Amino acid sequence: MNWWLFPEQHEFKKGFPYFGIVIFYAIVVVICIAIRAVTWPENKHVDLSFLVQAVVIPVFFLTALILLCSMWYHGIRHYTQTRLLIAAWQKYDVVSYARGNIILAGWSVLTPPKATKELALSMLQLEGEFPLAARMPLKIELEESFDFTRAGQAFIQVLEPLVGKLSQYRQTEALVWVRGGDESCSDELRRVLKHYAVTAARITFLSECPDYTQITKWIKKANTCGVERLLICVDLHADGEACTWMENATALLLTNNVVKMQGQKPVYLYQPMTGVTDVESKVPVYLLTETVSKPKRLWYTGLSRTQKYPLLEVLDDKKMVPDRLELEMSLGEHTAGYRWLMLALASDAVTYAQGDQLVATSEQNTFSMTALSSRLTRQPDYPQKKIYLTPWQAGGIAGLMLYFGFMIALGSFDDSGIPMSGWFILILAVICPGLYLAMGAFITWLYSDKAYEHMGMRR
Secondary structure, three states: OOOOOOOOOOOOOOOOOHHHHHHHHHHHHHHHHHHHHHHOOOOOOOOHHHHHHHHHHHHHHHHHHHHHHHHHHHHHHHHHHHHHHHHHHHHHHHHHHHOOEEEEEEEEEEOOOOOOOOHHHHHOOOOOOOOOHHHOOOOOOOOOOOOOOHHHHHHHHHHHHHHHHHOOOOOOEEEEEEOOOOOHHHHHHHHHHHHOOOOOOEEEEOOOOOOOHHHHHHHHHHOOOOOEEEEEEEEOOOOOOOOOEOOEEEEEEEEOOOOOOOOOOOEEEEOOEEEEOOHHHHHHHHHHOOOOOOOOEEEEEOOOHHHHHHHHHHHHHOOOOOEEEEHHHHHEOOOOOHHHHHHHHHHHHHHOOOOOEEEEEEEOOEEEEEEEEOOOOOOOOOOOOOOOOOHHHHHHHHHHHHHHHHHHHHHHHOOOOOOOOHHHHHHHHHHHHHHHHHHHHHHHHHHHHHHHHHOOOOO
């Protein structure tokens, strides 16, 4: 999906000279009445035919002439409205795509216990004081045992709060990433799930920590079938490795068919914008989609200076998201697991009634952004074409006016009493409307084609 919109298209503002045309009609009718009064036979009484010949017939021919001349005006209007409609279609596509979502039915995090009991509450400054990175405990106290490795113990602790929810789903597919791990982690996770009497349909080990494109894949699949995914990311230091970032483990349960549990509300995770290299131009487009109307806080991690400051500048210009939290300021040096830990912390903020949340991250110099909310944002209405007179319609009406004008004139001025040929009437009915309609259709096509060409679109 390309996150871009057309520049703002201006409405058609050139007004039609209705007042001048009314004056012109009045002048023509007065002149025609005067001419017919002078040429009216002296020995003939003034009857309805006088009104037909002096007013009705000139009005029909004059209307046909005005509509013929105005086809170019309606063509320009059609050109402008077509551009507006193309821009509206593109905006609809982007907004509709951005509002696709999947539900975070449950989440759990594991961090150094000495840091804080409730990490999100402290970072949000709702309870307690959160230490800055310099005083932050970075290592989770886990001991290798005969039954489980440190990663296995992390599985046990991070999954324990989710057991009740996991038991509600039967076809859950698990994806697991462990720093420095291998396929044996899948077997270990399977044993942990079995220990909790939780069945996973399939367990997939990921060699690299997934980014938010994984969410896009799930949302796309959720549009056609059921999705139940358990994502586990365990980010632990290797033996002998210096502790420069905070160890963490995150488990996220994502689905499009949430099992409602008493007292719990789902968190909607919206379509992420991923793979962005130009933050300054793409973020305004993302914000314009209004996936969430008034996000209260931005969580971000891993942003380079060329991403961080343009992002904050855009938010400042639009006076949006007054609160910002950079994970590195509190948790230490950036690591891959932070992007999913941050997602869980932002979900906590949503459940703590802290409003809608924005999340931004970067990996390999590509920027990603998504939003979370407790409210479901509805899809936009499909853009409808405005009703206005197009050139082909003007041409068709002009042709009909010309035809009826001829027919009334022939019937009014012909005193021979000989009826008109049916073939003549039929040919006239085809030529007059057909010629003008074809002319109007060509002008309509011409201006429509120009609109598509100038908007860089192919028909």
